[in-house]
Amino acid sequence: MAGRVSGPPRRRLRHSPWLYVAPALILLITFTYVPVGNMLFYSFHKWDGLDVTMDPAGLDNYVRVFTDERYWRVFLISLYYFIASFAQIAIALYFAVILSFNTRFRNLFKGILFFPYLLNGVAVGFVFLYLFQPDGTLDTVLRLIGLGEHTRLWLGDPDIANLSLAGTSVWRFTGLNFVLFLGAIQSIPGEIYEAAEIDGANRWHQFRHIIAPGIRRIISLSFILAISGSLAVFEIPFIMTGGANGTRTFVVQAYETAFQFRQIGLASAMAVVLLLIVLVMTWVQRRLLPDEEVNLS
Structure with a gap:
C-alpha cells in the first residue's frame, strides 16, 4: 500500500500567505523603507546630489x-x-x-x-x-x-x-x-x-x-x-x-x-x-x- 505524501502540500500551505502579501511587501520596502534608509544615510553626509562621492558630515547637518x-x-x-x-x-x-x-x-x-x-x-x-x-x-x-x-x-x-x-x-x-x-x-x-x-x-x-x-x-x-x-x-x-x-x-x-x-x-x-x-x-x-x-x- 502506498504511503501518503504530505510534505509538499503542507509546505505550500504554510508559505502561501507570504505569496499573497509579497507584492505589497516588495512595494512597501522599495518605495518606503529603502528611501527612508537612503535619506537617513544622506543626512550624515555633505552632498550636492551630483558628485559621485559624499563627504562625511557627522551630526553637523542636524546641529x-x-x-x-x-x-x-x-x-x-x-x-x-x-x-x-x-x-x-x-x-x-x-x-x-x-x-x-x-x-x-x-x-x-x-x-x-x-x-x-x-x-x-x-x-x-x-x-x-x-x-x-x-x-x-x-x-x-x-x-x-x-x-x-x-x-x-x-x-x-x-x-x-x-x-x-x-x-x-x-x-x-x-x-x-x-x-x-x-x-x-x-x-x-x-x-x-x-x-x-x-x-x-x-x-x-x-x-x-x-x-x-x-x-x-x-x-x-x-x-x-x-x-x-x-x-x-x-x-x-x-x-x-x-x-x-x-x-x-x-x-x-x-x-x-x-x-x-x-x-x-x-x-x-x-x-x-x-x-x-x-x-x-x-x-x-x-x-x-x-x-x-x-x-x-
Missing part, C-alpha cells in the same frame, strides 16, 4: 537644523495650519452629524463637501491663486456686496497671507474628515438611536452619548492627521506664494535647500527631523487620548 534660525523658525508657520485643522475637524464633524440623519438633498451636500478633496492640490492652488489675486474673484465679490473697503493683498500682506493659505487648506481637506466621520457614524446600529428617541433623547443627547463615544477612534485619527498634515504642508504655499511673504513652511524650506541650494545632506536631515517630530507628537497624542473599546450595544 545646523536646530541652531540656524532660518530652518527652525519656519516651524512657527505650521501653527496657522494646525489651528485651521481644528476648524476643519469641527466643520466636518458638524456636517457629518447633520447629514447622517434624514435631511433633504443630503446626497447632494455630501458630494459638495467631498468634491474639493478629489481635486489635485496643484489645481486647488491655482484656483485660489486667482481667487486671492488683486482685483480677483474675492475682491470683485466684496465690491459687489458693498464691502470694497475690505479688499486686501490676500497673498501679498505677510499679516494675512498665512490666514489665506490656511483657509484654502481647510476648504480642500474638510471633505476627507467629513467622509471619515460620516462612515463611522453610519456604522453605529440604528436600534440605538431608536431606543434613545423612545427615552426622549434629542439630537444633542444622541451626539453626546452615542455619536461622540462611538466615533472616538476616528476623532483620534483625525487629530493625528491634523498634526502630521500641519507640519508637512507643501503644495498650497509652494504653488500660491512660493514661500514668499512669510509663508515658507518647513517642507518648502527643505525643498529649496535640496533643489535650489543643492544641499541634499542638510535637506535630508531636515526631513529626518520632521519625521521624528511627527512620530513623537503622534506618540504623545496616543498617550493622552488612548484607544478604548467602546460598546454601545
